[in-house]
Amino acid sequence: MASITLNNLVKKYGDGFPAVNDISIDIADGEFIILVGPSGCGKSTLLRMIVGLEDITDGDLLINGERVNEKAPRDRNLAMVFQNYALYPHLTVYENIAFPLRLAKGKHSEDEVNRLVTDAASTLELTEHLQRKPANLSGGQRQRVAMGRAIVRQADAFLFDEPLSNLDAKLRGQMRSEISQMQRRLGITSVYVTHDQTEAMTLGDRVAVLKKGELQQIASPRELYEQPVNLFVAGFIGSPSMNFLPATIEGNTLHTSLGDLEIPASKAEKAAGRKVVLVGLRPEFFEDAKLVEDHKHANGTTFTATLTHTEWLGNEQYGYINFDPAPEMRDVLNSLAREMDADELRPQIVVTLDAASRIRGGREAEIWLDTRKLHLFDAESGENLTRDAEAGAQLTREANEERAEEIATAQQADEERGSGTGEQTTSGRPAATVQAGAPRSSGATAAGGKHTAG
Structure with a gap:
């Protein structure tokens, strides 16, 4: 490794x-x-x-x-797994997996080749298919064969x-x-x-x-x-993607096409001195105001809007609200769209609603927005003005600690399975040592800096 x-x-x-x-x-x-x-x-x-x-x-x-x-x-x-599998059609699954071992002539005995191949096949649930040809496999099975070939190379x-x-x-x-x-x-x-x-x-x-x-x-x-560094990252990560709503800011009030939105003073202070900002709103920041518990209303603001249509997905539904940005803001949105490989960013807000909501397209409705979570972006540079770098770094530290524990648990279970059957660990490789509680730094900065993980 x-x-x-x-x-x-x-x-x-x-x-x-x-x-x-x-x-x-x-x-x-x-x-x-x-x-x-x-x-x-x-x-x-x-x-x-x-x-x-x-x-x-x-x-x-x-x-x-x-x-x-x-x-x-x-x-x-280094072992590479390609998009197109790169398998040899005339060879069996066994021989495809064994190919890199055969290529290293004289380095591996036949017994060692057999052990590494069967071990990898067991890991990838290919044992029953070892004598089949790639043409007789599904796409998923072919990709597993390609991964098996990478595994045996150690x-x-x-x-x-x-x-x-x-x-x-x-x-x-x-x-x-x-x-x-x-x-x-x-x-x-x-x-x-x-x-x-x-x-x-x-x-x-x-x-x-x-x-x-x-x-x-x-x-x-x-x-x-939760803490994207700029407009591009915010818009690219997440599905449905983050909504961007142009706004002018006055005190703690955002003046938008959806109406005036009251935001926390701590958010407003970050955008002080800027006439125009882009408000970043994840679809899940919204809810049908009728379904929001009373004690939550103080954590957000309510506005009235007419949805063009809704999409019911069983466990939740999406609602769509059109808005009309100023011409200069439309240019900003279209420029961002081109960066994200799209033709344009439609002037539209996607909101997530509870499956029980009775809001329907064409009707005026009361929508609640959790203003504690929204982001404010500089319209020119794209910088996230409300990003909390330390809170973001903590999220990555916690993720690293959790991941280390998951790896250690998975490897322990693998070793226990191996010792129970008298077999070696997967692919004959000793289990990696992962030290839980030694998180890697997030390195979450713009391009040009050093991004460490140690």
Whole structure:
């Protein structure tokens, strides 16, 4: 296993454009890092630089403290799992998994090959399929074979390049769970590229959000969600995404297209001196005012709006409210949309309502908003004016502690299963040592700074 250090990495192509621009991240031994961002943000390029498939224009890449910029991919001892599986159609599942062991001629005995392959197959529930060919497997099974091939290599780290994008939604959910459990058991350093919100939020210890080759923020999923550093991160993380509502501020009052919203003085002070701000509102900050308990009303404000329509999902429903921004604010919203790989940000507020709410489209309704949780963003720079950096860092510290405990528990259970059957631990690898209570720093800052995890 390995720690991976990225020191001011830059990748420029022939035209001089920096596809990756001055990215620094410290990935701790055993950590699971997610690289996420819109198409063309540089996440796959960065992954390929780590594994050695792309040259590094500037900066240093270190694996276990050793600089590896000039090392060939085969000498970095990293295992890559690709989007298209990259299986050999004429070989059985067994031989596909064993292929990297056979490639290292003379290094592994036949007994050792058999043990490593069967152990990996057991981990991935492929034992019954070892004599089948890839053409006779489902997409999820093929991806498990690709992961099995990575496991038997006993590599220092796993690198995943959008491995689930070819699967349907149900299989993606199943495979997410399997990858997460496998990484916990093995305790192996992993770097995972995705554009999928759910994968980013559910898999990683920390998530690195990239935009146009630059690192915007790296933190635990919860810190990114609750304490985003800027407009881009706030809008990219979360589904449905955060609503952005232009407003002018006067005292503790926001003047918006939805009406006047009273906000806590502590929030208003952060935006002092700015005429215009963008208000960031998660859909779950809203509720049908009739269903809000009396003691909660003091924690928010109520406004009247007409919903265009609602969508009932069983456990909850979404309501949609259109608003008309000023022309200059529409330009700001459209610019943000282009950064997030969308044509435009519709001037629309999405609200989450209780499934029992009787609010329907076309009717005027009373909506309650929890103003304690809203964010205020500078309309020009995109900076989150109300971000609490220390509260965010605490969320990441807590996530790291919880994750360490989960890994230790998973590995202990794996060892107990192995000792009960007289088998070795998964893939013949000794369990990783994870020290609970030694949290990694969140490093949640804008691009250009150093993001440590130690």
